[in-house]
Amino acid sequence: MWQLLxxxxxxxxxxxxxxxxxxxxxxQRNLIRxxxxxxxxxxxxxxxxxxxxxxxxxxxxxxxxxxxxxxxxINPIPAGLVLTGIVVSVSFTGIMLALTIRLYRRxxxxxxxxxxxxxRGEDA
Amino acid sequence: xxxxxxxxxFCILLCMAAGIFTSVLKPKAAKALTFVVAGTVLVLSALTxxxxxxxxxAYPFIMGHFPAPWGNEIRIGRLExxxxxxxxxxxxxxxxxxMWHTSNFVSEQKTNLYCIMIDLALAAVLVLIxxxxxxxxxxxxxxxxxxxxxxxxxRQNGHTLVATTRYMIMHLFGSGLLLLGIAMLYGxxxxxxxxxxxxxxxxxxxxxxxxxxLTVVIALITAGLAIKSAMFPFHGWAPDTYAFAPxxxxxxxxxxxxxxxxxxxxxxxxxxxxxxVIISQQITPFLFVCGVSGMIIGSIMAISQRDIRRMIAYSxxxxxxxxxxxxxIGTKAGVEAALFQMLVHAAVKxxxxxxxxxxxxxxxxxxxxxxxxxxxxxxVPAGIVFTIAAMSMVGIPFTGGFIVKLxxxxxxxxxxxxxxxxxxxxxALSTLLNSVYxxxxxxxIYRRPAQELDYPKPxxxxxxxxxxxxxxxxxxxxxxxxxxxxxxxxxxGLKTFS
Amino acid sequence: MxxxxxxxxxxxxxxxxxxxxxxxxxxxxxIIDHLTRTTELPENIEDRLIAQxxxxxxxxHERTLALERLDQYNMLAWARTRGRKAISRxxxxxxxxxxxxxxxxLLETVALMPRFGDPATPGANIVxxxxxxxxxxxxxxxxxxxxxxxxxxxxxxxxxxxxxFIAASAVLILLRIDRNKDGSPVQELIAAESDxxxxxxxxxxxxxxxAMILTPIIFLYGIYIILNGHLSPGGGFSGGAxxxxxLILYLDAFxxxxxxxxxxxxxxxxxxxxxxxxxxxxxxxxxxxxxxxxPSGIPLGTPGAILSGGLIMPLNxxxxxxxxxxxxxxxxxxxxxxx
Numbered sequence: 001m002w003q004l005l006x007x008x009x010x011x012x013x014x015x016x017x018x019x020x021x022x023x024x025x026x027x028q029r030n031l032i033r034x035x036x037x038x039x040x041x042x043x044x045x046x047x048x049x050x051x052x053x054x055x056x057x058x059x060x061x062x063x064x065x066x067x068x069x070x071x072x073x074i075n076p077i078p079a080g081l082v083l084t085g086i087v088v089s090v091s092f093t094g095i096m097l098a099l100t101i102r103l104y105r106r107x108x109x110x111x112x113x114x115x116x117x118x119x120r121g122e123d124a
Numbered sequence: 125x126x127x128x129x130x131x132x133x134f135c136i137l138l139c140m141a142a143g144i145f146t147s148v149l150k151p152k153a154a155k156a157l158t159f160v161v162a163g164t165v166l167v168l169s170a171l172t173x174x175x176x177x178x179x180x181x182a183y184p185f186i187m188g189h190f191p192a193p194w195g196n197e198i199r200i201g202r203l204e205x206x207x208x209x210x211x212x213x214x215x216x217x218x219x220x221x222x223m224w225h226t227s228n229f230v231s232e233q234k235t236n237l238y239c240i241m242i243d244l245a246l247a248a249v250l251v252l253i254x255x256x257x258x259x260x261x262x263x264x265x266x267x268x269x270x271x272x273x274x275x276x277x278x279r280q281n282g283h284t285l286v287a288t289t290r291y292m293i294m295h296l297f298g299s300g301l302l303l304l305g306i307a308m309l310y311g312x313x314x315x316x317x318x319x320x321x322x323x324x325x326x327x328x329x330x331x332x333x334x335x336x337x338l339t340v341v342i343a344l345i346t347a348g349l350a351i352k353s354a355m356f357p358f359h360g361w362a363p364d365t366y367a368f369a370p371x372x373x374x375x376x377x378x379x380x381x382x383x384x385x386x387x388x389x390x391x392x393x394x395x396x397x398x399x400x401v402i403i404s405q406q407i408t409p410f411l412f413v414c415g416v417s418g419m420i421i422g423s424i425m426a427i428s429q430r431d432i433r434r435m436i437a438y439s440x441x442x443x444x445x446x447x448x449x450x451x452x453i454g455t456k457a458g459v460e461a462a463l464f465q466m467l468v469h470a471a472v473k474x475x476x477x478x479x480x481x482x483x484x485x486x487x488x489x490x491x492x493x494x495x496x497x498x499x500x501x502x503x504v505p506a507g508i509v510f511t512i513a514a515m516s517m518v519g520i521p522f523t524g525g526f527i528v529k530l531x532x533x534x535x536x537x538x539x540x541x542x543x544x545x546x547x548x549x550x551x552a553l554s555t556l557l558n559s560v561y562x563x564x565x566x567x568x569i570y571r572r573p574a575q576e577l578d579y580p581k582p583x584x585x586x587x588x589x590x591x592x593x594x595x596x597x598x599x600x601x602x603x604x605x606x607x608x609x610x611x612x613x614x615x616x617g618l619k620t621f622s
Numbered sequence: 623m624x625x626x627x628x629x630x631x632x633x634x635x636x637x638x639x640x641x642x643x644x645x646x647x648x649x650x651x652x653i654i655d656h657l658t659r660t661t662e663l664p665e666n667i668e669d670r671l672i673a674q675x676x677x678x679x680x681x682x683h684e685r686t687l688a689l690e691r692l693d694q695y696n697m698l699a700w701a702r703t704r705g706r707k708a709i710s711r712x713x714x715x716x717x718x719x720x721x722x723x724x725x726x727x728l729l730e731t732v733a734l735m736p737r738f739g740d741p742a743t744p745g746a747n748i749v750x751x752x753x754x755x756x757x758x759x760x761x762x763x764x765x766x767x768x769x770x771x772x773x774x775x776x777x778x779x780x781x782x783x784x785x786x787f788i789a790a791s792a793v794l795i796l797l798r799i800d801r802n803k804d805g806s807p808v809q810e811l812i813a814a815e816s817d818x819x820x821x822x823x824x825x826x827x828x829x830x831x832x833a834m835i836l837t838p839i840i841f842l843y844g845i846y847i848i849l850n851g852h853l854s855p856g857g858g859f860s861g862g863a864x865x866x867x868x869l870i871l872y873l874d875a876f877x878x879x880x881x882x883x884x885x886x887x888x889x890x891x892x893x894x895x896x897x898x899x900x901x902x903x904x905x906x907x908x909x910x911x912x913x914x915x916x917p918s919g920i921p922l923g924t925p926g927a928i929l930s931g932g933l934i935m936p937l938n939x940x941x942x943x944x945x946x947x948x949x950x951x952x953x954x955x956x957x958x959x960x961x
Contacts, residue, residue: 001733005732007737007738011735015731016725018300018725019722019725023718026717038296042300045307048307051738052307052310052745056739056741062764063757068756070746075750076750076754076757076766076767077316077745078310080771080775080778084259085303086859088782088785090786091266091785091789092270092299095270095273095292095789095796101796102796103285108680108685115286118688119282119286122281125913140780140784140902144898147894148891148892186909187777187913188774188912193748193749195775195912196774234798241788247784257777259775271788273792274788274792311743312744313744314747314750315749334735334736337731
């Protein structure tokens with residue numbers, strides 16, 4: 001199994017990073033660290049996706065010199081999917097950071113458990 | 125291709141264009157445009173439904189110049205058209221009943237941003253219903269997540285901020301799992317459009333190669349969508365979010381958006397993987413157990429609530445449990461019962477949230493039960509509507525909820541064995557628990573208060589609101605009495621769905 | 623010879639020695655002492671108001687109030703001390719176990735996935751074959767990926783631009799501070815603006831000098847990347863991000879007054895609106911023609927020229943402008959709640 005994991009090294013690392021990011025998002029109480037965990041998790045998925053397009057010995061999918069055989073270029077589909085995914089990740093990071101700013105201005109702490117306790121005391 | 129074939133595409137485009145256009149409009153114009161869009165989508169979807177009832181097969185609509193598997197496409201069949209009509213009808217009724225009070229929750233300069241969110245949420249729901257491509261599903265699920273987050277946080281107080289943060293964190297988990305599942309599925313099959321993907325999956329199952337990754341993919345995508353639709357162990361975000369959001373947002377969120385995620389899951393099961401593979405991989409027992417637990421534990425938690433909005437939010441978790449029970453039974457009849465429950469849940473839950481707001485409004489804006497005594501006399505339409513919606517939730521005959529429980533029971537009985545016993549016991553127990561808190565609420569809103577409390581004079585109920593609420597009551601009763609045609613459409617639609 | 627320097631305490635060797643002797647706690651305590659040392663109030667009345675405000679709304683004050691309120695409930699007091707420690711320790715262990723289990727199952731899956739770089743992967747099938755062999759003649763773009771995302775799978779890119787637009791609207795809901803009905807500023811806006819003016823780099827010679835040289839180059843580079851999206855790696859998204867970086871650099875160096883001369887809130891609204899409407903209408907026309915088998919009548923041009931690829935270059939420009947505006951408005955909203 002170690003040999004198989006070593007052959008798919010990019011996917012192995014991506015999956016380990018995904019688990020690490022997932023655990024950070026779950027465990028950390030500080031909001032900024034949760035956002036960092038989210039970014040690690042998403043980036044790991046893009047690494048996984050991008051590693052599926054590569055075919056050894058071929059070049060990036062930009063047509064040069066009119067060469068359009070399939071054997072000259074790698075698979076272009078995962079690159080397009082990663083482009084879309086990066087934009088989605090940036091949007092989510094922006095929204096989470098805006099929420100963090102509002103929460104900090106109101107409660108002056110970044111600890112999610114403390115914020116939950118403080119908010120419970122308010123009336124609806 | 126006649127003009128009517130293009131109507132679903134026009135609906136989607138109209139909602140997206142309206143969302144973009146609303147960014148430069150004034151508040152009044154924005155609200156008017158939202159009404160116009162919801163009404164137009166309802167009319168066009170109804171015409172599409174009429175068209176698909178005349179056609180035998182579902183037809184694909186190519187988005188671009190290239191057919192599948194090279195370009196994107198959407199697919200229009202009876203089931204999709206029925207769900208689109210149902211959801212847009214519920215949305216129009218909710219808007220008519222709830223838009224007039226948004227000035228209490230949304231500041232005036234941000235009203236056009238609120239309307240953008242409603243338009244784009246409707247666009248995303250329509251795309252998720254009609255789409256035939258897995259990556260489009262991911263992108264528009266993200267749009268729906270952001271739209272629902274903004275629908276809640278537009279009311280600026282501490283509770284909504286905390287609830288939204290918890291909501292976003294859990295939904296980002298779900299999105300991450302979903303994207304990893306889609307990436308792996310692309311890795312083992314090489315397709316993103318659902319029809320070629322199904323052929324590749326059948327190939328994988330037959331040859332047995334990459335079977336392990338396929339199981340993991342199914343697990344990842346199911347977990348991602350289950351987190352997003354508040355299935356039992358992952359429902360932690362739901363009560364706070366539904367309770368503290370503005371009532372129109374709660375109605376849209378719990379009625380339409382949460383059920384749209386389950387429709388995507390059903391589409392993934394039926395069209396991409398195939399129900400037989402799902403059953404052979406033992407996914408359905410897991411959904412069954414989670415559905416039953418959700419039904420029972422949601423109702424138990426709802427009994428202990430003193431705030432009426434949180435009570436209805438927990439009952440929403442229980443109703444989603446019914447849908448997963450239907451899916452977990454694992455037969456076509458179970459899936460049909462689940463789809464019918466989706467329509468009934470959309471109709472009933474939205475009107476529950478809106479009539480609750482009306483009752484709370486005439487009780488001096490207090491949400492605790494002891495202030496709500498006699499609210500049924502102070503606001504007669506809202507009281508009647510709440511009563512009939514509560515009857516549907518409990519499952520009293522002549523309402524939609526009764527037909528749902530009947531169908532779930534029938535599909536459970538058809539299997540036999542311990543599944544049959546478990547389904548019947550769970551349905552009976554949950555009906556009993558539902559009646560405890562719902563009938564208790566109905567009794568307490570019609571009780572004369574012990575001493576006459578002094579409530580501030582509320583604003584008068586607009587006639588439009590009363591008309592909209594009564595229309596939804598008629599819809600609930602129609603779903604209870606005349607459900608046969610709808611069930612037949614669901615059955616025939618499910619045959620051509622895969 | 624062995625007399626110590628006067629700044630010995632802050633040199634790396636001293637800090638390493640201190641860490642080695644006493645551990646991280648001593649370093650942390652030193653930093654905390656340094657931060658909580660009381661500084662004298664500044665002379666400027668604006669700064670004094672800000673300092674007073676900060677002191678009044680300090681974290682300790684709120685926390686003690688809230689904790690006093692919570693102390694009324696015995697259950698919460700137990701939960702805060704003993705129960706909470708036990709529950710949080712259990713939570714940490716369970717969550718770590720869940721994470722480890724998930725990594726283990728996913729690693730098992732990766733071992734069974736198709737090999738990396740294998741020419742016979744399932745991904746190299748008829749779909750990617752058509753994109754590579756016929757992509758140039760069907761879309762007119764030399765960059766196959768740009769042709770794919772803006773022509774073959776254009777609906778997903780429309781969804782992606784909508785995600786960016788809806789995220790900007792959500793951040794506007796959260797962070798924008800609105801004026802009163804008659805246009806006069808609210809208390810919150812005055813506080814945010816004075817806060818921002820307090821922290822903004824004012825007339826920093828180095829920043830302004832380098833911004834004067836770098837900003838035009840950055841804009842030019844961004845425009846080059848957008849316009850060449852269909853010929854070489856790039857496109858609307860990356861080019862838009864570069865242009866927004868240039869805008870943010872300009873804003874940092876010269877302040878809101880100078881940047882407001884050419885980029886106001888109205889600019890943002892109308893540029894976004896026109897770009898997105900153009901994108902939506904162009905793609906709607908393309909989808910309608912495609913689904914109903916009508917020829918779309920947009921020329922594809924000669925491959926390799928700048929004006930080629932049909933609609934791809936105008937769409938790249940629209941997307942680039944939307945991305946630039948969105949990133950810039952994120953920055954401005956985070957700084958002071960508006961432009």
